[in-house]
Amino acid sequence: xxxxxxxxxxxxxxxxxxxxxxxxxxxxxxxxxxxxxxxxxxxxxxxxxxxxxxxxxxxxxxxxxxxxxxxxxxxxxxxxxxxxxxxxxxxxxxxxxxxxxxxxxxxxxxxxxxxxxxxxxxxxxxxxxxxxxxxxxxxxxxxxxxxxxxxxxxxxxxxxxxxxxxxxxxxxxxxxxxxxxxxxxxxxxxxxxxxxxxxxxxxxxxxxxxxxxxxxxxxxxxxxxxxxxxxxxxxxxxxxxxxxxxxxxxxxxxxxxxxxxxxxxxxxxxxxxxxxxxxxxxxxxxxxxxxxxxxxxxxxxxxxxxxxxxxxxxxxxxxxxxxxxxxxxxxxxxxxxxxxxxxxxxxxxxxxxxxxxxxxxxxxxxxxxxxxxxxxxxxxxxxxxxxxxxxxxxxxxxxxxxxxxxxxxxxxxxxxxxxxxxxxxxxxxxxxxxxxxxxxxxxxxxxxxxxxxxxxxxxxxxxxxxxxxxxxxxxxxxx
Numbered sequence: 001x002x003x004x005x006x007x008x009x010x011x012x013x014x015x016x017x018x019x020x021x022x023x024x025x026x027x028x029x030x031x032x033x034x035x036x037x038x039x040x041x042x043x044x045x046x047x048x049x050x051x052x053x054x055x056x057x058x059x060x061x062x063x064x065x066x067x068x069x070x071x072x073x074x075x076x077x078x079x080x081x082x083x084x085x086x087x088x089x090x091x092x093x094x095x096x097x098x099x100x101x102x103x104x105x106x107x108x109x110x111x112x113x114x115x116x117x118x119x120x121x122x123x124x125x126x127x128x129x130x131x132x133x134x135x136x137x138x139x140x141x142x143x144x145x146x147x148x149x150x151x152x153x154x155x156x157x158x159x160x161x162x163x164x165x166x167x168x169x170x171x172x173x174x175x176x177x178x179x180x181x182x183x184x185x186x187x188x189x190x191x192x193x194x195x196x197x198x199x200x201x202x203x204x205x206x207x208x209x210x211x212x213x214x215x216x217x218x219x220x221x222x223x224x225x226x227x228x229x230x231x232x233x234x235x236x237x238x239x240x241x242x243x244x245x246x247x248x249x250x251x252x253x254x255x256x257x258x259x260x261x262x263x264x265x266x267x268x269x270x271x272x273x274x275x276x277x278x279x280x281x282x283x284x285x286x287x288x289x290x291x292x293x294x295x296x297x298x299x300x301x302x303x304x305x306x307x308x309x310x311x312x313x314x315x316x317x318x319x320x321x322x323x324x325x326x327x328x329x330x331x332x333x334x335x336x337x338x339x340x341x342x343x344x345x346x347x348x349x350x351x352x353x354x355x356x357x358x359x360x361x362x363x364x365x366x367x368x369x370x371x372x373x374x375x376x377x378x379x380x381x382x383x384x385x386x387x388x389x390x391x392x393x394x395x396x397x398x399x400x401x402x403x404x405x406x407x408x409x410x411x412x413x414x415x416x417x418x419x420x421x422x423x424x425x426x427x428x429x430x431x432x433x434x435x436x437x438x439x440x441x442x443x444x445x446x447x448x449x450x451x452x453x454x455x456x457x458x459x460x461x462x463x464x465x466x467x468x469x470x471x472x473x474x475x476x477x478x479x
Contacts, residue, residue: 018042018051025054033060037112044069049080056084056099065103065111067149073160082167088145089174104149104164105180144174150181153195168198178203185210189217193224201227205270210237215281219257226264234268235275235301258285265292275301275328286311293320301328312337316344324349328357330385335362339370346374355383359413362388365395376402384412387455393417393435397442404446412449414439416456416466427456427466429478436468 017024017039024039031039036055043051044066056064066081085102147168157165168177179199184192184207201224211218218239258281265271274297276282282289282305297320312334315321327349334342346353356378368391375381391399396417403409417439420432436454443449455465456475464475 018046018048021048021050024048024051028054028058036060041069041112044074044077047074047077049076052077052080053084053087056081056102057087059099061111062098063101063103063111064099065105067104067106068112070104070106070160073158075160075163078160079163082164085145085147085175086171089171099145101146101148104147106150144176146176146178148178148180149199151179151195151199152183152185153187153192154185155187165195165198172198180204181206183208186212189213189220192221196224201225202229204228205230206233207231208235208237210235212238215239215254215257215261219261222261222264225261226267229267230270231268232270233273233275233299234271235273235277236279237275237277239279239281254281259288262288262292265289266294269294271295272297273299273326275299276303276305277301278304280305282311284308284310287314290314290318290320293318296320296323298324299326299328300324301326302332303328304331307332307334307337309337312341314341316341316348321345322348323352325352326355327353328355329361330357331360333362334358334367335364339363339367343371343374346371346378350374350377350379352380353378354380356381357383357385358389359385360388362390364390365392368395368399372399372402375399376405379405380408381406382408382410384409386414388457389415391415391417393419393439397439400439400443401446403443406447409450411451413453413455416454416468420456427459427478429466429472429474432456432466433468433472436472440468 017027024043036059040052040055040059042048043055070078081102088099149164151161151165153161168175171177177199180203182199182204207225207228209221213221262285271293272295274293276289282302286302286307287310300321307329324345327345346356356375363386368386368389375384396414406412416427416432417435420427420435422428439454440449440452443452451469453467453469455467458465459475459477461477462475464477466472466474466478
């Protein structure tokens, strides 16, 4: 006789109830609370919408994290959940009802692991990085049901999100609607402001805004940004310069717009991660942005724009960067700039820095030589990228010989030295293989790299790189 675990027994009980919807619904009043999570998961997955609706209304726990179960779009089951919320708003719910929060975020939530004894794919978020759901802090409004969500807003919404936004708009005075993570790509400003009238900015902790606006339009968004007092992570991308000048768009007016926008950063007391990608007007304003920050940054990403000398000079003086863990300066051309301020910053954060990305900075030998002593002190580095810079084999080898203390390094990327190319800029595969092996052997005399790659510039014909890691992998043109 086999001994069945409590988890197996709960699953069998749930399946038995699902075979008779009327019985399942009528049994909810007497159903032990331990059976609710397993029964709800099975009912939601198999689209037993009547049972789902009844269970939301009778839910015996303070929070229902249904978002983790929405692995694939299922508008029918989702509508059943929202219909049950409407029942609660209309006071048409079971006396047993205790639900305070409906969590629609798709990140992993420990609730299902605790109550069902499993941790399967239903409880993970699809995407580049797994998000672990946190419980929001309690705000002043406690009597209304709290609905927590993440939003990814594009010009064309999927059916599920379009339905939810319309539903939320119609009930914004009846519920406490909280968006924790908001991504906005290419929406008009008026639409964004309308959404923020439903999901108040004060709840947003993570904002990703890729807009394609000019600075005047972005300034009209500034007051919304200043209200995001819980913001921990901010990513702004693609702000363009006004190409058509009129009387109302003078340089002075533009300068005032930039100052108004930058001033909002002083209100973001929780900000820890700041990413500014392709923001043209940052030139000569990085100092103002960094001076406004009220808390130390863990991540600073300033990519794809031209850095001024005054910008770079202020970086090592900024108190908000003294605990930096991640620095990304991809595409910031450092060729004509003195790298000493960057060296001073690296010396300041040597104890904390974990990743450094200097891809495409167009650095030369003299600049790497100046940075190498500071880099050698960054003993907590785990990721380092120097692709698309121009170094000779001797300077690159000297750098590698100064990295014996990089015991935590998991991934490092270097450009193929200049000697790997012929006079016309094409890769010489024989030289490439020989030089990369030489560099690898020199490094292995100091330490054993876990993951290291040498790569050429992208091929003019196929757009791929020749790379050397465990061995050579040439681009298709050379195969």
